[in-house]
Amino acid sequence: MSDILSHEILQNIWFFLWGLLWAIYFALDGFDLGMGTLLPFLAKNDTDRRIIFNAAGPFWDGNEVWLITAGGVTFAAFPLAYAVMFSALYAPLLILLFALIFRAVSFEFRNKIDHPQWRAVWDGFQFLGSFLPALLLGVAFANLFQGIPINEKGVYLGNIIKLLNPYGLLGGIFFVLMFAMHGALWLAIKSLAPMHDRALNAAAVIWPLLACVAVAFLLATAHYTPLYNNYLSAPVMMLIPILAVIALFAMRFLLKANLTGGAFAASAGFILLVTLFGVFGMYPALIPSSLSPEASITVGKAASSQLTLTIMLCVALVCVPVVIAYQAWVFSIFSHKVTEEELDSDHAY
């Protein structure tokens, strides 16, 4: 059974799936991280805040499992990449982790005690716990795109300050805006006026900023990273960044046409394409080294055995469609708008 696909083909399939998992994670968790980031700007009172919390309510946990799966797949399919990436990015990763912990408990704890100060604390954690992961994920991925200082032994020779270089920071800002846009559109879908209108206004304000930063990022990528080399050697792949730009403008067009659902879909497509653009540009490296090309962690160097990759592929082919089916079902159950009546029920956040 394990010989149907060669080891090399399996490695490439898993590289593609690895990129796709991160892309799906960003496209899903992006909207609830974005809403959390917008919380202090869009909510004027406790009811407003509760609308935002409940617009994420049934989804954020299921979305976050894509992160766990992306991490798990990195571990399973490319153990060396997992080992080097997670130990090299020790400090930012732990900050990300603490942020996500505080964010998760803020959902569960906030509504448990009806006291303004208690709630203010968890609102603060919801904001920080959403903004910081967006920023850090952007900084981390931008740094991966340009390569990080690891030696031949996979030992990281940099520090957290070195990650905050201009391109890394630009990546961070890009992710924050991308998720904020995504969150504003989701909130518009899930809420009634006046929050609905406020969310649409926010989207209209964020879009030009996002467009500028996105273009700046695509240009800076040519300057700071070797990503375009892959695209120049296989020009058909240029479709990915081109489609990303089209998705970006479609967002604006659909927003103006009052098709919020379409704009949200375009935003999701934009996030997917941007992520895939970066990941495919890195191929065959999972973690390019900025010190020497030989030290880069490549697909061939990092991959698990043929048997493991085959079994994982079987599990993925059987289970992931099922996961997507039941998650889609849950999205359809809870696609309604958050109403006053729903906020009064005893199980709302």
Next chain:
Amino acid sequence: MDVVMLSRLQFAVTVFFHFIFVPLTLGLSVLLAVMETIYVRTGNEQYKRMAKFWGKLFLINFALGVVTGITLEFQFGTNWSNYSHSVGDIFGSILAIEATLAFFLESTFIAVWHFGWERVSKRVHCFAIWAVAVAGNLSAVWIIIANGWMQNPVGSEFVAGKAILTDFFAVIGNPFAWSQYFHTILAAWMLSGFFVLAISAWHLVRKNEVDFFNRSFKMASAWTLALALLLAVHGHGHGMTVAKYQPTKLAAMESHWESASSAPMYLLTLPNEAKKENYFELLPVPGFLSFLAYGDFNAEVKGLKELAPLDFAEFQRKTGYDPAKPVAEMPDGSKLLRPMQPEEAMPPVLLTFLSFRLMVGLAGLFILLAALAWVWRDSIAERPGFARILLYAIPLPYIAIMAGWTVAEVGRQPWIVHKLMLTVQGISPVPDSSVALSLAAFIVIYGLLGVVDIYLLRRYAIKGPAA
């Protein structure tokens, strides 16, 4: 402290904290599913209220279980990168399968259950809590298969320091893992029973919602007694499994230094690790250790002094271990050396021994408490003393479970993968200061969140179903 000790401590802190929340999730989800099924079958609204009330406590507990679990998945990479690189082929794939097969199911259906009371039909809602219960307990299957592989590494071979999968079905059929799984699950379910008993008894003594808490108490009393008894029977079987696959751990559990046939068990003894003997050995039960380990009063039980060098010789033969080789190269260019001698290849005996005795002692107490709760299931309101004992006993199953995991993990030392890889060989090349800082952060943050969570659990438990 160096990076090895700090990383071990950090793992211990984070895994123990995570496991405060896991057992209740595993057991209470099943009880909730049973309650809601009764509601759907009989239409008795009281059972819907039960599912809602116990469900609220379940959700407060669940939140911290989820977030602290993410830490663990990341931590293999952050702090045990050499381990991750060496065993990812097996260990990593098991974790990835856990996420795909179980964690998605649990996290998605908990939302249906939490928010879906008015959105989906009764039956679909009931199905959602069953999905959560099954997924949680299935999650534990994969996690313990992963841990079981570290305890008894089957279905794989070590080539040049890397474990390569050779037989997937051997890994998932690992007898050690399944024995450990049932031991864990029975304990977790029993813990949930005591949780429900104690809170119900507290309300019954105060005559709050008598019908509601009577039903809860009765259901939990039969459940808890059955589990406490099953756990004792299974625990003996698990001891024999440990004796078969990890005789060194068993010897440490019993502080058994010298090999002997028809080995007695000493009811009172205390290990002296420095001298590799016991300070005193009182009240022997003749041949009982031989019986516990091998089901035969005359069997030979090998002692630590014989086993440890044997284990090490096997390790050297299989992996070509060279004590002069550094275990890691650090970012500052220094090399981390941790040479180990054959006679050191034994677990910390005192900690393993005391944890085991504590667990077994508590298990006896649980049978007694569960039996009394079952006998007095109709008269608990008139027994405030016993209700108070049950309340103060809430932490005890937690302590027993922690002690059990201490036996499993500390008793496996010095190996991270039994007789194939030393714990020190698994370390990440991360500066000591980074780990010290993150460990301090974990202690402070987890401490705070733990306090808040327990405060909320207490508050909502006291409020009762009316609120």
